[in-house]
Each structure stands twice: as C-alpha cells, then as structure tokens.
Amino acid sequence: MHNERFTAYYKAQHIIPDDEWDHFMESLRSPLPTTFRVAGSRETARVLNGAIEETYVPLLSNAEFEGERVPPPSQIPWYPEGLAWQFNVSKKVLRKSTEFKKFHSFLVFETEVGNISRQEAVSMLPPLFLDVQPHHKVIDMCAAPGSKTAQLLEALHAQDTATSTSTPPGLLIANDSDGKRAHLLIHQSARLPSPAFMVTNLDASIYPILRFPNAIKTEPRRQAKKTSNQLLFDRILCDVPCSGDGTLRKNVGIWKRWQPMDGNGLHGLQIRILQRAMRMLEDDGLIVYSTCSLNPVENEAVIAAALNSNTGDRVEFELVDVSEQLPELTRRPGITTWIPTVDRSINTTFSSWDTFAQSLPESKRLESKMVESHWPPSNVDTLHLSRCLRIYPHLQDTGGFFVAVLKKRPRDTAVSLHASAKREADEPVNILPETKKVKLESEEATPAQNSSDVNDDEMTAPVDTPLNVPPVSNERRVAPAPPTSKPKLVGGKDKITPADGSFKEMPYTFLPPDDPALQSCIEQLSFTTEFPTSNVLVRNPEGEAVRSLYLTNDLVKAVVQNNDYTRMRLMTCGTKVVTKQEAGKGMDAQFRILGEGLPVVLPYANPEKIMTAEVTTLKILLETYYPLCAGFAEPFRSAIEARNTGSHIVRFPTGSFGDLICLSHDLLLPLWKSNVSVTLMIDKKAKSALSLRLFGEDITTAAREAAQKKTSLPGAPPTDIRAGDEDVVIE
Numbered sequence: 001m002h003n004e005r006f007t008a009y010y011k012a013q014h015i016i017p018d019d020e021w022d023h024f025m026e027s028l029r030s031p032l033p034t035t036f037r038v039a040g041s042r043e044t045a046r047v048l049n050g051a052i053e054e055t056y057v058p059l060l061s062n063a064e065f066e067g068e069r070v071p072p073p074s075q076i077p078w079y080p081e082g083l084a085w086q087f088n089v090s091k092k093v094l095r096k097s098t099e100f101k102k103f104h105s106f107l108v109f110e111t112e113v114g115n116i117s118r119q120e121a122v123s124m125l126p127p128l129f130l131d132v133q134p135h136h137k138v139i140d141m142c143a144a145p146g147s148k149t150a151q152l153l154e155a156l157h158a159q160d161t162a163t164s165t166s167t168p169p170g171l172l173i174a175n176d177s178d179g180k181r182a183h184l185l186i187h188q189s190a191r192l193p194s195p196a197f198m199v200t201n202l203d204a205s206i207y208p209i210l211r212f213p214n215a216i217k218t219e220p221r222r223q224a225k226k227t228s229n230q231l232l233f234d235r236i237l238c239d240v241p242c243s244g245d246g247t248l249r250k251n252v253g254i255w256k257r258w259q260p261m262d263g264n265g266l267h268g269l270q271i272r273i274l275q276r277a278m279r280m281l282e283d284d285g286l287i288v289y290s291t292c293s294l295n296p297v298e299n300e301a302v303i304a305a306a307l308n309s310n311t312g313d314r315v316e317f318e319l320v321d322v323s324e325q326l327p328e329l330t331r332r333p334g335i336t337t338w339i340p341t342v343d344r345s346i347n348t349t350f351s352s353w354d355t356f357a358q359s360l361p362e363s364k365r366l367e368s369k370m371v372e373s374h375w376p377p378s379n380v381d382t383l384h385l386s387r388c389l390r391i392y393p394h395l396q397d398t399g400g401f402f403v404a405v406l407k408k409r410p411r412d413t414a415v416s417l418h419a420s421a422k423r424e425a426d427e428p429v430n431i432l433p434e435t436k437k438v439k440l441e442s443e444e445a446t447p448a449q450n451s452s453d454v455n456d457d458e459m460t461a462p463v464d465t466p467l468n469v470p471p472v473s474n475e476r477r478v479a480p481a482p483p484t485s486k487p488k489l490v491g492g493k494d495k496i497t498p499a500d501g502s503f504k505e506m507p508y509t510f511l512p513p514d515d516p517a518l519q520s521c522i523e524q525l526s527f528t529t530e531f532p533t534s535n536v537l538v539r540n541p542e543g544e545a546v547r548s549l550y551l552t553n554d555l556v557k558a559v560v561q562n563n564d565y566t567r568m569r570l571m572t573c574g575t576k577v578v579t580k581q582e583a584g585k586g587m588d589a590q591f592r593i594l595g596e597g598l599p600v601v602l603p604y605a606n607p608e609k610i611m612t613a614e615v616t617t618l619k620i621l622l623e624t625y626y627p628l629c630a631g632f633a634e635p636f637r638s639a640i641e642a643r644n645t646g647s648h649i650v651r652f653p654t655g656s657f658g659d660l661i662c663l664s665h666d667l668l669l670p671l672w673k674s675n676v677s678v679t680l681m682i683d684k685k686a687k688s689a690l691s692l693r694l695f696g697e698d699i700t701t702a703a704r705e706a707a708q709k710k711t712s713l714p715g716a717p718p719t720d721i722r723a724g725d726e727d728v729v730i731e
C-alpha cells in the first residue's frame with residue numbers, strides 16, 4: 001500500500017503538517033472501522049438505538065476472541081442524538097464470536113428493511129450540514145447509490161411517527177446521470193416510502209429548468225413568488241463524482257492506480273455541476289458541495305472557480321462558517337495555496353497558470369488539459385476558503401473527505417461586486433484565452449441536456465389558472481410528453497420502449513378523484529374522506545387503475561404535471577401504496593395495502609376497521625405462511641373470522657408480553673384474509689427483522705426452511721406458497 005506519486009503530490013500540497021504525516025499515512029493503510037447509522041423515522045430510530053445501547057452494547061462489552069477483549073460498538077461522537085455507531089472488528093471475529101455473530105445478523109436484517117444504513121462516517125456529514133426541513137424543496141444532484149439521499153429523505157420526513165408517514169409539503173429529487181445507478185435510488189427509497197420523492201436521470205451539469213405553479217406554497221411564512229415559476233431549490237447537495245482518494249482505506253485498489261491527473265480531469269465537470277446548482281438555488285438557500293477526495297484541485301479550486309463565476313453585478317454566494325456546528329467533529333480548514341501538477345510525473349513547478357502557460361509554446365497552450373482554475377485564483381484570500389472542511393483519516397479514524405457549505409444571499413443583502421472588487425488583488429483573475437477557460441454558465445443561458453434534448457420552452461408550464469394547472473376535470477391528467485412520443489409498448493411493468501429508445505418509463509397519469517376504480521379501492525380499503533384522491537397516479541399507457549396506485553404530495557404532482565416527464569427523465573415519483581390483488585377463481589380482483597404503503601395510507605385508515613391483536617398472534621403469523629383463522633386464540637379468532645376476505649390492518653399495541661420483548665410503540669401491519677386463512681403481507685426480510693427484534697431469533701418459516709435446506713433434513717414443508725409483497729398466492 002504505497003504510491004510514490006501520491007506521497008510526492010500531497011507532500012507538495014502541504015495539506016498535512018510534517019509532524020502528522022506518518023500518522024496520516026499509517027491511518028490510510030489501516031482498515032476502516034465499520035460504521036452505521038440508525039435510520040428511518042426519528043421515533044423508530046430512537047427505539048432501535050435504545051435496543052443497541054441496552055441490549056447489544058452490554059452483550060458485547062465483555063466479548064473476547066481468542067483470549068483478547070474485543071471492543072464493543074461505540075457512538076460516533078459528533079453524530080446527533082448518538083444515532084451513528086462504529087466498531088472495529090475483523091471479519092473473522094464477526095463470523096466466529098457468538099456475541100458478534102448475533103449482533104452482525106441483527107445489523108444485516110435491520111439493514112435489509114432500512115432501519116439501519118451501513119454508511120461511512122464521513123459520508124453522513126453533507127446531509128447534516130444541509131439542515132433539511134419538511135417544507136424544503138431539495139435536490140441531490142449526484143445521488144446514487146443513495147446513502148445521503150436516504151438521510152435527506154429522513155430529514156424531510158422529520159414529522160413521521162413510528163407507525164405512520166407524514167406527507168411533507170416539500171420535495172426531494174434524487175438525480176444521477178448513470179441510469180443503472182439511478183435504479184439503485186429507487187430501490188433505496190423503497191425503504192422510506194415518500195409521497196414527496198422523485199428520481200431523475202440527467203447530467204447534473206445541464207439539469208433543466210423545472211417549472212411549478214406559482215401558487216403552490218411549501219412554507220407558510222414565505223410568499224409564493226409571483227414573478228417566476230421556475231422551481232428553485234432551498235437545499236442542494238452536490239456530492240460530485242471525484243477521484244475518491246479519501247476512500248483508500250476501503251478501496252485499496254486505488255493505491256495502485258492513483259495519479260493526480262484524474263483529479264485534474266474531473267475539475268471541469270465538478271465546477272459545472274456546482275455552477276448549475278447555484279443557478280437552481282432559492283435566495284437564502286444552501287448548497288453543500290462534497291467529495292471523498294483530498295485533492296485541492298477537486299475541492300478548494302472548484303469552490304473558488306464557482307464563487308468567482310458570479311456574472312451578475314452582485315456577490316450572491318458566500319461560504320458559510322460552520323465552525324460552530326458539530327463541535328465534536330475534528331476538522332481542518334480549507335486551504336488557500338496549492339500547486340497542481342501538470343503531468344503524471346508530479347511536476348509541480350508552476351505556481352500559477354500564468355507561469356505554466358508561459359512555459360508552453362503558444363500552439364501547445366490550447367492543447368493542454370490544464371486550465372486557469374486549477375490554480376488558486378488571485379483573489380483567493382477574499383473567498384474565505386478556510387471555511388471549507390477537510391477531514392483526514394488520522395483525526396478521528398475515518399475516511400478522507402471535503403465539505404463546503406455555500407449560501408445564496410437574498411437580493412437585498414447581496415454585496416455589490418464593485419465593493420468587493422476593491423478588496424481583491426489588482427491583477428485580473430483570468431489571463432487564459434477565452435477558449436481555455438472552464439466554461440462558466442451565463443445568467444441567461446438555459447442549460448440543455450444536449451442541443452436537441454431539453455428545450456426550456458417545452459418545460460414551461462401553461463399560465464392559465466392560479467396553479468398553472470388546467471382545472472381538474474374528469475379527464476385524466478397525464479404528465480406532458482412530446483406529441484410524437486406516443487409509446488409503443490414493448491415490455492415490463494413500469495417500462496416502455498419508445499421509438500427512439502432513449503427513455504423507458506411508463507407515463508405518469510393522475511386519476512380523476514371520481515375514477516370508479518379509485519373509488520372502489522377507497523371503499524374496499526375503508527379509507528376516510530381525507531384520502532387525497534387528487535394525488536393518486538398510475539403507470540400504464542392507458543392511465544387506468546389496473547394494478548398499482550401511487551401517492552404523491554401536491555408539489556410532486558405539480559412538478560410532474562407541469563414538466564415533460566420524458567425530458568425530465570423521471571424514473572419514479574411518489575410511492576406505491578396499494579396494488580390490485582387477483583383473487584381466486586370466480587372472484588373479483590381486490591385492492592390490497594402494500595407493506596411499504598401502509599405507513600403512508602395509515603392516516604387515512606378508518607380506525608374502526610383496524611383489528612387489535614396480541615403478540616402471540618404475531619408469533620403465529622411469523623411462524624406460518626398461511627395460519628388458519630380457526631387456529632388463533634380468542635379474541636383474534638372471532639375478529640378475523642368475522643372479516644370479509646381481502647386486505648386488513650392489524651395493530652399490536654405497546655406493552656410487555658410475558659417473557660417476550662416489550663413493544664415500545666404500536667406495531668401496525670397489513671394482512672390478507674382468504675376464505676379460511678390469513679397472511680401477514682410484509683416481505684420475508686421484514687418478517688425476519690421483526691422476529692429478531694421481538695423474539696431475539698428468526699422464527700419465520702423462511703428461516704426454518706433455509707436452515708433445513710442447509711442441513712438437508714428431510715421433511716421440509718412445501719415452499720410453493722410465498723407471502724412476499726408482490727407475489728402472494730391466494731388459495
């Protein structure tokens with residue numbers, strides 16, 4: 001684990017004091033501790049955190065392995081409410097120590113169901129500095145695979161309870177330019193279903209202007225803007241693609257291939273993404289720019305170039321001083337001097353672009369991959385780059401990381417450029433020929449996906465009602481799509497293959513509130529009149545409620561309806577809450593509540609229709625796929641027998657139950673009742689996690705079958721009946 005170029009380059013940058021260098025390098029070569037965050041709604045998180053503190057830490061406190069004491073997990077000191085943990089044990093210990101094995105399987109199951117997020121400690125920082133509130137409009141520009149997106153979504157959902165999901169007035173768009181990786185975001189978000197969530201698949205550096213109707217208010221105190229209906233964001237995360245040398249402890253392969261020209265090459269894209277974010281930010285809004293790179297060319301140089309790209313007559317953006325935030329986080333300030341290398345041999349001879357450019361024959365200057373903004377600008381001392389945060393591995397046993405928080409000043413407080421220019425050095429900032437400058441977006445420029453792809457006019461909403469949305473009629477409202485793009489259906493559930501093959505999502509069609517299928521669904525599931533019938537969408541070319549129904553909030557609906565979903569490359573929005581369930585022969589299909597949809601629709605469930613049961617009933621439901629109604633003890637037996645076939649909700653109330661672990665909050669789960677039996681409608685993994693949490697072991701049928709398979713015992717029960725969320729078989 002050595003790379004001479006790495007050593008030479010970072011020694012030349014003086015990012016680490018000489019007397020810390022060895023410690024720094026030693027840390028980089030040591031394995032990274034395992035870190036995780038207790039996720040989900042705050043209430044659920046506190047309960048689960050309590051279980052770690054009260055059950056697992058004491059259990060692991062005296063653990064020994066091969067005669068040596070193994071340290072128990074400890075809380076990451078700077079993470080709010082002690083909800084993030086780290087432990088440092090080898091895989092061998094995890095596999096072989098009985099105590100750690102138990103802890104490990106707890107982690108695995110809770111991670112599967114989204115209650116725990118295995119995430120690098122430093123990667124938890126950007127969302128904390130972004131301080132998202134439920135009314136915020138938020139975009140995560142480079143979001144995949146989505147660990148920070150999950151944190152942002154949790155913050156948007158700060159008002160969720162342990163049993164039900166709130167409908168925040170704001171929204172979160174998670175975007176990634178890589179289609180496959182963007183799919184990971186959909187998977188990730190299924191763990192925290194949200195009516196306020198959207199996933200797009202665009203190049204963040206040319207993210208299109210989105211429109212939304214003026215009259216949608218997300219914050220009671222702030223007046224909706226009358227002049228513009230461009231969707232501006234209150235919070236933007238730019239966790240940009242980077243060379244990643246801060247992850248050397250985890251990705252040891254980087255030792256071999258590291259070379260500084262990678263950072264030089266990414267610098268331009270990083271600036272363009274940040275600049276695009278600056279154009280999309282609301283006054284008073286915050287942008288967090290972050291990388292897992294130590295390289296100043298990808299960090300301070302990007303911030304400096306973006307700050308200096310103010311093309312208007314006022315200084316709109318400033319770096320926020322966050323030195324008082326997260327006081328237990330040991331950090332180092334951003335730097336103001338650095339010397340980029342101009343080639344792979346770590347040639348750091350040129351202390352400025354000027355000296356470098358002059359060393360080249362004129363004909364070669366345009367060919368060079370280096371640009372002026374790779375070097376510190378002449379006004380570097382006015383930019384407060386020391387307000388950036390550098391996190392080094394040896395400071396708190398983490399990965400390496402960089403964070404900068406930028407704020408957009410409101411118009412009336414923005415500093416005139418003339419005033420600030422007085423503070424700047426005399427020489428001009430740019431001495432690079434126009435063509436060699438990193439292309440800085442002009443105020444008026446409309447970014448385009450490519451010249452033919454995104455036309456801003458097409459993204460503009462009609463201005464014909466206070467909401468800019470045509471009045472709701474009985475006609476279905478499909479998110480606008482180009483007139484020629486009527487999709488030819490070729491495949492899969494939520495997929496279409498359009499003629500040009502460019503984008504393969506089904507249309508997003510909002511049902512009219514009086515849609516007969518929607519009304520029948522509401523009746524079957526006994527939803528109250530509060531159910532937001534205007535915000536239900538379906539995903540099929542006919543726009544009919546043939547299968548799943550999705551729920552969005554008002555803002556997501558407005559954005560979907562006022563922007564062309566194909567140009568927005570919208571991959572998903574809102575959350576799936578119910579699905580049509582084929583019933584047995586001769587019976588009509590019925591709607592049923594999905595496991596992940598229950599917390600979202602729970603506020604609209606008629607309380608009288610929710611059954612109550614004991615934990616012993618839950619035990620049976622976990623142990624058996626299809627327990628017979630007649631097999632339950634009273635009073636649940638009579639209650640379930642009296643119900644019609646179809647979808648139901650059962651509540652297991654807070655309390656202690658004999659020697660079983662107590663429930664610290666009510667537990668609500670969806671059931672499906674057939675003629676004579678009943679099934680718990682949550683997926684296998686969720687069942688296992690629940691079982692482990694409540695009974696200290698996995699008592700589910702799936703676990704038993706897996707164990708039987710392993711030991712090849714004869715007589716395993718048939719495995720043809722499954723009660724997973726999507727594939728239940730009704731007798």
Ligand SMILES: C[S@@+](CC[C@H](N)C(=O)[O-])C[C@H]1O[C@@H](n2cnc3c(N)ncnc32)[C@H](O)[C@@H]1O
Nearest residue numbers: 142143144145146147148177178203204239241
């Ligand atoms: C550092 S990773 C993001 C990690 C993510 N924020 C998380 O916490 O899980 C950078 C991401 O940027 C994406 N990316 C690269 N170029 C992009 C671009 N031009 N626009 C948007 N995303 C881009 C990559 O696909 C990658 O998923």
